Amino acid sequence: MSLLELEDVHTYYGESHVLQGVTLEVESEEIVALIGRNGVGKTTTLRSILQLTPPRRGTVRFRGEDVTGRSTHEVAGMGVGWVPEERRMFGYLTVEENLRVSVPPDADFEARRAYVYDLFPDLERFRDKEARNLSGGQQQMLALSRGMVGDNDLLLVDEPSEGLAPMIVEQVVEALREASAETTMVLVEQNFPLAMDLADRFYLLDHGVVVESGSTEGVSADDERIRRYLSA
Amino acid sequence: MIGGTVGGTTEVLVAVAALADLPLLADALGRFFQPRTFARIVVEGLGKAAVYFILAVGLTLVFGLMGVLNFAHGAMAMLGAYLGGVLMVLALSGGAGPFTTIAFFFVVAAVVFALLTAVGGAIEVGLVRPIYDRTPMYQILLTFGVALILEELTRIVATLHGVQPEPQWRAPMGTIPSALAARYDILGANIRGLYLFEIVLGLLVATAVWLFLTRTLYGLYIxxxxxxxxxxxxxxIDVRKAFTVVFGLGTGLAGLGGVLLMWDPLWGPSVLLNIDVLLYAFVIVIIGGLGSFKGTLVAAVVVGVADSFTTWLFTTGIVPNPGLPAVTIFLLLVLVLVVRPQGIFGVEEVGGH
Known part of the structure; x- marks a missing residue:
């Protein structure tokens, strides 16, 4: 049984038919990259998994359980974490409060906080600072940490390197590797080499369907089957 | 229209005459700089501020979390005033000492708060929840409809019991303990005890709400x-549940404010509270910044003190127009909307709404 299965998922924004039958599987402990041009439905796939934009047709199964149409907090409570595009910090809460919201009430907050502070010393330094006053890189670290301190078996990570300086990207990649030791990951990433480097397998989306998939081993952007879909 | 113009002209003439009455003006100015005037304006202003804060804070919490403008907020304060009044009149018909009365006031306040919190929760689940996905206009129409229905129902029930629904039902004011009806000397000013009581209650409510928001996990989620x-x-986290809790608490706070109005000679239980409270609560949350707790607190103090200052200007005869306090408060609103439309502590966009 796969950890996550999407079967013929169709998702709409109003009248716009964004996902037109996405089928994919994610096994425990792997990192799966979703790649493709802008607007092909990568983010929508993540939103459909979390039921933030519930599919109109098809099924999403997590640990074999059909979660289609459930409420988002239930799916999240089953162990699906989200590191959204543009970070979505609670800007008027402090770093520490952002983490507190993300740790389940019955979990050991001190221990989880120590775990991410160890990983990102900057966050500890700015623990009492409001998140909106952090730099872009620090915010991304906080967004990742928020996903890492929850009871998550699956982390949906959307564009973690977007808009960050190369040095910061390296730090984020390190953190993603660290996180992947603990959880399975679905990674949406525009930076193709980075995605191939981090992920074990990939799904290539185009116009709301999966057009290619397989192991990332030896795959380069020059591959004809990839280039056709990635170049504008 | 003609009558209005003539009346307006007369008022202007009176105002000019008053301003021309320099000895009076000099006298008034002299009095303004006396400590007792200052004490009166500040203490009465803070008393009014406390009432305004309690009436407005629930509205701002609900808007901050849910993006819903609750036009039934004033109606909830109206219900609170009547419920509080009925309970106090029934319980104290045999007369009671000041301590028993004040103790009973707190019991009644707690009962009304709990009752209206439940009513608010039920309204959120039953009426507001199905229309979150629609435009704000639906929420405004729905909550305003609820307000109108509650106002008319109250009018009917009051009339059936032989109580005038407006301007005020005065019986509950008779239950005020002598200690609060009495006047106290503060720096030479004679100040009604009720104002001091209102200040204490306002501080209690502000502290409780602040502690809830900043010291509890649920407050953090909110x-x-x-x-x-x-x-x-x-x-x-189940945000819908938080919506129910906050809408309930917001409604309960409006009810609590209503209970406090029951003793206030300027307000008192009346169906007019529906619109009057709604207006004041909106003015305060807009001046403070929609959704901001701190803003509501600061705006309540600004409006309360402006209200008491202009009331003083009127009662001393410097500006002989009883509408002055209301005009000043709405001028403040206009000023804020022009200079800083998001309010004193407001952010440009609240919660993505």
Missing amino acids: RAGSEDPEMVEALG
């Missing part, structure tokens, strides 16, 4: 939800 409810939901 603050996070005010910024980004979808993100909170994606962290495994």
Whole structure:
């Protein structure tokens, strides 16, 4: 049984038919990259998994359980974490409060906080600072940490390197590797080499369907089957 | 229209005459700089501020978290005033000492708060929840409809019991303990005890709400939800439940404010409270910044003190127009909307709404 299965998922924004039958599987402990041009439905796939934009047709199964149409907090409570595009910090809460919201009430907050502070010393330094006053890189670290301190078996990570300086990207990649030791990951990433480097397998989306998939081993952007879909 | 113009002209003439009455003006100015005038304006202003704060804070919490403008907020204060009045009159018909009366006031306040919190929760679940996905106009029409229905029902029930629904039902004011009806000397000013009581209650409510928001996990969820409810939901927290809790608490706070109005000679139980409270509560949350707790507190103090200052200007005869306090408060509103439309502590966009 796969950890996550999407079967013929169709998702709409109003009248716009964004996902037109996405089928994919994610096994425990792997990192799966979703790649493709802008607007092909990568983010929508993540939103459909979390039921933030519930599919109109098809099924999403997590640990074999059909979660289609459930409420988002239930799916999240089953162990699906989200590191959204543009970070979505609670800007008027402090770093520490952002983490507190993300740790389940019955979990050991001190221990989880120590775990991410160890990983990102900057966050500890700015623990009492409001998140909106952090730099872009620090915010991304906080967004990742928020996903890492929850009871998550699956982390949906959307564009973690977007808009960050190369040095910061390296730090984020390190953190993603660290996180992947603990959880399975679905990674949406525009930076193709980075995605191939981090992920074990990939799904290539185009116009709301999966057009290619397989192991990332030896795959380069020059591959004809990839280039056709990635170049504008 | 003609009558209005003539009346207006007369008022202007009176005002000019008063201003021309320099000895009076000099006298008034002299009095303004006396400590007792200052004490009176500040203490009465803070008393009014406390009432305004309690009446407005629920409205701002609900808007901050849910983006819903609750036009039934004033109606809830109206219900609170009547419920509080009925309970006090029934319980104290045999007369009671000041301590028993004040103790009973707190019991009644707690009962009304609990009752209206439940009513608010039920309204959220039954009426507001189905229309979250629609435009704000639906929420405004729905809650305003609820307000009108409650006002008319109250009018009917009051009339059936032989109580004038307006301007005020005065019986509850008779239950005020002598200690609060009495006047106290503060720096030479004679100040009604009720104002001091209102200040104490306002501080209690502000502290309780602040502690709830900043010191409890649930308060943290609410603050996070005010910024980004979808993100909170994606962290495994049931935001809808928080919506119910906050709408309930907001309604309960309006009811609590209503209970306090029951003793206030300027207000008192009346169906007019529906619109009057709604207006004041909106003015305060808009001046403070929609959704901001701190803003509501500061705006309540600004409006309360402006109100008491202009009331003083009127009662001393410097500006002989009883509408002055209301005009000043709405001028403040206009000023804020022109200079800083998001309010004193407001952010440009609240919670993505």
